Amino acid sequence: MTSNILEIKNIKRHYPVSGGILSLSKATIKAVNDISLEVKSGETLGLVGESGCGKSTLARLLTGLEAPDSGTIFFNGKPFQEWDSSKIGTMIQMVFQDPYSSLNPRQKVGNIISEGMRIHKTGSRKEISMRVEELLVQVGMRPEHAKRYPHEFSGGQRQRIAIARAIAMNPDLIVCDEPVSALDVSVQAQVLNLLKKIQKEFSLSYVFISHDLSVVSHISDRVAVMYLGKLMEIAPTEELYHNPLHPYTQILLEAVPIPDPTIQTADIAIMGDIPSPIAPPSGCPFHTRCPKAMDVCKNNQPVRNEVKEGHTVFCHLY
Template sequence: MNNVILEVKDLKMHFPIKIKTKSFISEKKYVKAVDGVSFSIHEGETLGLVGESGCGKSTTGKMIVKLLEPTEGSIRFRGKDVFKTQGEESKLLRKEVQIIFQDPYSSLDPRFTVGRTISEPLVVHKIGDEKTRKERAIKLMNDVGLMGEYFDRYPHEFSGGQRQRIGVARALALNPSLIVCDEPVSALDVSIQAQILNLMQELQAKYHLTYLFISHNLSVVKHICDRIAVMYLGKIVEIANKKDLFDNPKHPYTQALLSAIPIPDPEIIVEQEMLEGDVPSPVDPPSGCRFHTRCKNVMDICKKQEPKDLNMGEDHIVACHLYDNKED
């Protein structure tokens, strides 16, 4: 197994909010967007982080790149605590960890040309002179499938897929080791999604990159990821390598997600496991297992006690009372 490049332990992000009670008095509560998440990523691999909208995937990614500071927990990059680094050490860390945002329209400054957008990180970190920065930017544009003559064009002159290629090039500018991909293809047409995913795999091999790939689309995750972590209401309920997760899902939530993937063959009939009810509020999550309000296999213990992470073999981890005191 390759070296661990990123280790996330007991990560929490609680956003304070004020709620008015029936007596019109404001009461301070917290949105528990991320509530005790732990995982690790090995150098050179792609870890998928999947789940329904609002489960805390993007918030986790933003904490990893230091756009948000966690309420509790730690993030260690190459053994160093991300939120305890300061000064020059913190600056070096920011070079190593970059992000590709979900929306290729709002993530680019409309006042910046493509060339300036891609070379701006080099300016911020005082790398090279104007000539070498331009050469680097044009090389990255070619690497992501854009022509160098687009250097002086503005974002509004490009399609969605081209804009996301610009975002990828910007993320590569500082030659990072880890890139957080926050739903990088969800806003694109299906045919363009495939092009961007294939491009990301080519760049991963070329630049020896490690990805945290955040998505709600399991078909996309199956195409690009090595391991997958399934998240529900601020917690990870299952982690396994791609083959194990798709062939033998353990958690009822994972099983329901996988059953919802459409199969492009009208003769194959798959019985979908429909999840009943809505996702509970992260302000007041259910006691015990957070999934028990929608689970078909719910037991009394699920309502009272939070499940522990159980190793089902070959690093297949599941947090579910169904497997307590079982070998498999």
């Protein structure tokens, strides 16, 4: 039985927002609002949802860049607060969305990739230099690229450098926050295939965050769907794409373009705009836009319901 490398239980992250002329009144943005899920060893968990649903905030919580207001994050069965913060930094790494701003323009590629190794003193200068050259080759670049600066590379090459930096400390988990959304479509496939190759070679687990469901289907083993800081549905990738249960998941999938004009898709209406996370709706957060909303959805939050093994949905329809 596969064990969980990461498990989060009832975590919340809210941000106070000042308002009014004198900034005396305060509101709260509920970016992540009571989420529980797990990541299995060796799997890729895709995390999807509209912009502003809390995906990137959750990524920062999972990497220890921010602490949750409440709830617990377990890594290898041990709560985050019991790990040394420097140890967490070696075991969990992150690949950021923008390859143009995530690399220091004043440092050469070799220094960028080796920074963690130098801080933790994992070897001599010569050993670290050799390790950097090995990492560059593993991500499809050349050893001599270590002596160049980030501005000398394309976006796809920069993201390869970011991946080399992420795997330099031999982590167990990598959180990928929209790692291909800033790249050309032709380059996206190359980077996704590289991530899958690296995962197999290093026995890595991924949390792959994206708003592009076609990208998520290519790389993920399971998919979790978020909306306004809450989970809507979690299922194995093939099951979710062929049998979506939550109306929000169904609408997201119907919105994915199909490159075949002869195929007709169902027209599922979605009403209104996404509500403000400062004042989310009561009950089910999606009920104000849901075409299948019932009276119970307005006041009662749906509970976690495992419809079949591995397929969980938060919806009063089930």
